[in-house]
Amino acid sequence: MIVTAKKDIRHDQLGFIPKGKQFEANERQVKQLQALGVITVPIALYDTKVNTDHPSSGLGLEAQSSALPVAPVSPQTTLQPSKRGGKRRKTEE
Secondary structure, eight states, rough: EEESSSSOEEETTEEEOTTTTTTEHHHHHHHHHHHHEEOOOOOOOOOOOOOOOOTHHHHHHOOOOOOOOOOOSSOOOOOOOOTTOOOOOOOOO
């Protein structure tokens, strides 16, 4: 992979690399130098593919969702005793 040095680099395998020079390094070296923040790695560009299987996508038409509709919320709350509540008080009989 071809990368560019941000700073002067002294590397045991690559030797001295001055700031701004482009050089080739393997994946392990790139990861090591990236962790130190001394190189810039070009962004990988990928070929894009137009999906013709679904012609409605991309035309501004909303695709039908496969998710279930949201259930309505109950306006009432239910009171339940706390699971970590304190000791119950004894009632007088």
